Amino acid sequence: MDNLEQKPKEPAAGPPGGPGGCADCGGEAVHGPQSTVHSPQSTVHSPQSTAQGPQSTVQSPQSTVHNQGAPGGCTACGGEGGQSEGKALGRRLLRSRPWVQAGFAGLWLAPVGQWLHGIPGCVFHCYSCPLSALACPVGVLANYAALLPVAPEMPYLLLGVLLVVAAVSGSLACGWACPFGFLQDLLGKLTPRKIALPAWTGHIRYAVLLGLVILLPVVLGYKGIRFDEQTVSICRLCPAGALEAGLPYSVQGLLTGHGWVMSGFKSGLLLAFVAAALFIHRPWCRLFCPLGGLLALFNRVSLFHLRFNPKECVECNLCRSRCSMGVKVDQKVNVSGCIRCLECTTCGAIEPRFATPKG
Amino acid sequence: MLGRVQQPPVNPALRDLERHDFWAGFAAVLVGLVLVVCGARHLTSIETVEGGTAWETQLMKAFSAGGLQFPEQLVPAPPPKGDDPAALERWAKQNSQYSAPTWKVRVDAGATTPCPT
Numbered sequence: 001m002d003n004l005e006q007k008p009k010e011p012a013a014g015p016p017g018g019p020g021g022c023a024d025c026g027g028e029a030v031h032g033p034q035s036t037v038h039s040p041q042s043t044v045h046s047p048q049s050t051a052q053g054p055q056s057t058v059q060s061p062q063s064t065v066h067n068q069g070a071p072g073g074c075t076a077c078g079g080e081g082g083q084s085e086g087k088a089l090g091r092r093l094l095r096s097r098p099w100v101q102a103g104f105a106g107l108w109l110a111p112v113g114q115w116l117h118g119i120p121g122c123v124f125h126c127y128s129c130p131l132s133a134l135a136c137p138v139g140v141l142a143n144y145a146a147l148l149p150v151a152p153e154m155p156y157l158l159l160g161v162l163l164v165v166a167a168v169s170g171s172l173a174c175g176w177a178c179p180f181g182f183l184q185d186l187l188g189k190l191t192p193r194k195i196a197l198p199a200w201t202g203h204i205r206y207a208v209l210l211g212l213v214i215l216l217p218v219v220l221g222y223k224g225i226r227f228d229e230q231t232v233s234i235c236r237l238c239p240a241g242a243l244e245a246g247l248p249y250s251v252q253g254l255l256t257g258h259g260w261v262m263s264g265f266k267s268g269l270l271l272a273f274v275a276a277a278l279f280i281h282r283p284w285c286r287l288f289c290p291l292g293g294l295l296a297l298f299n300r301v302s303l304f305h306l307r308f309n310p311k312e313c314v315e316c317n318l319c320r321s322r323c324s325m326g327v328k329v330d331q332k333v334n335v336s337g338c339i340r341c342l343e344c345t346t347c348g349a350i351e352p353r354f355a356t357p358k359g
Numbered sequence: 360m361l362g363r364v365q366q367p368p369v370n371p372a373l374r375d376l377e378r379h380d381f382w383a384g385f386a387a388v389l390v391g392l393v394l395v396v397c398g399a400r401h402l403t404s405i406e407t408v409e410g411g412t413a414w415e416t417q418l419m420k421a422f423s424a425g426g427l428q429f430p431e432q433l434v435p436a437p438p439p440k441g442d443d444p445a446a447l448e449r450w451a452k453q454n455s456q457y458s459a460p461t462w463k464v465r466v467d468a469g470a471t472t473p474c475p476t
Contacts (some may be wrong), residue, residue, distance in 0.1 A: 116422045118416030128474035135419050143422040148428075150463045151405050157398025157415050163391030167384050226429060227422075245474050262364035302425065303384040305377070313371035334377050350372070355381040 006129040021232035030282050062359045090345035093352070097341065098176070101182040108133055108199035120158045122165040124284075124291045125176040128235075136290050137162060138213055142234050145180060146217035146227035162294065170302035170334070171295040175341035178292075180240045181285055188324075194281045196326060200287060202337045205293030213239070239273035239284060281324040285339060295315050303355045306333045306345070313349035322346060406465040413466040425472025432461045 021202045097159040108123060109131040117127055121134035137158055144155045165173055174181055188194070212234045220230045228232060235241055244294050246262035247270065250288070253261040276283040299305070319329040327335055329344045401415040408428065421427050423457070435454040439446040 101375075112423060114420065118414075118418075118420040120419060130473065132423075135423055140419050140422055147427075147464065151403075153403050153405070153418065154414075155398070155419075156401050157413070157419070158396050160394025160396075161393045163394060164388055165391075166444050167387030167391055179451075226427070228427075239425065241474075249474060262366075298384075298387070301379065301387065303379070303381065303385045303388070304378045307378070308370040308371075308374055308376055310374060310376070313374075315371065332375055332377060332378075354377070355379040355384055357381050 009191065011032045013148050019193070021267070042252075043140045050351060051228055054328045074183040085094070087348035090188045090342065090350075091351070092347065093342045094346055098185075100176050101179075101185070104177040105179040105182055120155075120161050122161060122173050122295075124240055125287055126235075126238065126244040128241060130248050134246070136240075138238075140142050141233055142213045142217050143227050146221040146233075148218050149221040150278045163239070166298035167302055169304045170299040170340060171292060171338060172302075172304055174289075174338040176290045178285075180243075181282060181339065183243075184277045184282045184284060187274065188281050194324070195278075195281065197280050197286055199326065199328075199337065201287075201292075205289055207286050208234070209290035210291055234290070236266070237269065238267055242270040246270065260350035282339070286325060292339065293336065296338065299334045299336060299338055299340075302334075304340075305353055305355065306338075306340070306342075308333060308353050312347075316347060318347040319344040319350050366372065378400065406462050408465055408467045408469075413468070417466055417468045421466045421470060424470045426467040426470030428465050428467055433460060 028289060042247050048155055070228055097237065104123070108121060108125050109129070109316070110133045111131050112133050116133050117135045121142050122137065122139045124138060125132060125136055126136070127135070127136040127139055140158050144153060144158070212232075217227055217230065217233060220233075227235075230236070242262065246266050250260045250262040252266075253259055262270075266283070273284065280286070317330060319333075320327075321328050323338075324343065325345075327337045328334065329350065333344065333350055342352055345352055398415050402412050403418050405413045405418060407413045407417065417426075428461055434455050436450070438450050
């Protein structure tokens with residue numbers, strides 16, 4: 001079970017452990033890395049000790065007992081009963097995220113035809129999908145790369161759109177606007193336990209970006225193979241393409257008597273992706289998504305960012321426990337592995353900010 | 360009981376605050392906006408089927424709709440087999456105007472192939 005991680009439940013608006021539960025720290029009666037009162041770094045909440053007041057709060061350098069019902073509130077979590085501005089904002093954002101994701105999915109899947117396919121989107125979404133509104137930036141980049149030997153062109157519009165989105169919000173689009181990420185989030189909710197991935201696996205995305213999206217189409221293009229004839233390409237290996245284009249056209253083929261038009265390989269790829277999404281949180285985003293990797297490079301300089309507030313930190317480690325992407329939030333938060341889902345902001349010590357000239 | 364991932368003890372005092380400089384992000388946004396405007400008004404060097412050169416937006420749309428045409432796709436069909444002189448004459452008439460294209464790739468802005476790959 002060492003390589004399994006279980007995501008903490010979403011804190012409810014009120015104390016979920018009952019009337020005396022700790023709302024600030026996630027609301028469970030007992031939690032902590034070791035779940036033991038006197039073990040190092042352990043944090044134990046005691047919602048039942050309300051009647052004993054402040055005396056029931058035990059604090060040592062390594063262990064903390066939270067007592068939300070005490071007159072002073074939960075001393076370990078800030079003592080305000082979860083009503084501080086940062087925490088409240090974090091919870092509001094967390095509650096609204098699925099709705100925002102659904103709204104963006106509706107935007108990308110708007111049945112407006114293909115007339116907007118000349119404009120690249122900023123999320124991973126197959127432009128061969130019958131309902132796609134905008135062009136897939138990854139597919140467009142690979143096509144430009146394959147075209148390089150024949151007609152070298154610079155994708156100004158694509159670079160501009162991605163640069164604006166990345167410089168304004170970093171990888172915020174991954175966590176809030178990507179329809180493929182939303183789908184993986186939904187699939188991930190079906191199984192509570194997830195396999196933890198080592199941090200280095202996030203670098204595979206850059207290998208995909210350089211190798212599969214840029215270099216391979218160029219090399220095959222120089223060999224005279226057009227992009228749509230390249231048997232190995234990002235579009236042929238893309239699970240989003242299998243799901244959003246291959247699956248609808250295959251269903252249509254079945255209905256019209258043409259049979260299953262998607263290749264066996266791509267069908268298998270789709271099944272493997274769905275299975276992986278059940279046991280790994282956002283497997284495509286974490287392992288292979290070249291667009292997410294590109295946007296996340298700007299997390300360190302983007303105008304929208306996350307800021308750590310040491311005054312609010314009570315060392316409860318809730319920020320890191322809530323991070324389903326495996327980011328070591330307790331060390332640095334504006335890193336390339338972050339999709340800016342803002343789940344870590346529920347602890348109150350990490351705040352979403354927008355950079356201003358005044359700092 | 361709620362399980363949590365194992366993690367080292369944190370020290371808020373030693374932690375990087377990760378302050379963000381506004382001007383770096385702002386400069387990147389400005390560069391991006393310039394690229395967007397230039398890209399939207401950019402005429403590529405690729406011809407269109409109708410004549411003229413393709414806008415960048417037309418080229419991108421062609422990627423998703425199978426709208427790229429290459430010379431090898433327009434090679435005339437081989438002569439019909441058999442001894443039918445009428446068919447041979449028809450074939451010769453159809454291909455009398457054919458000459459090897461001078462372009463390497465061109466854009467068919469009206470293409471609507473749903474999935475080129």
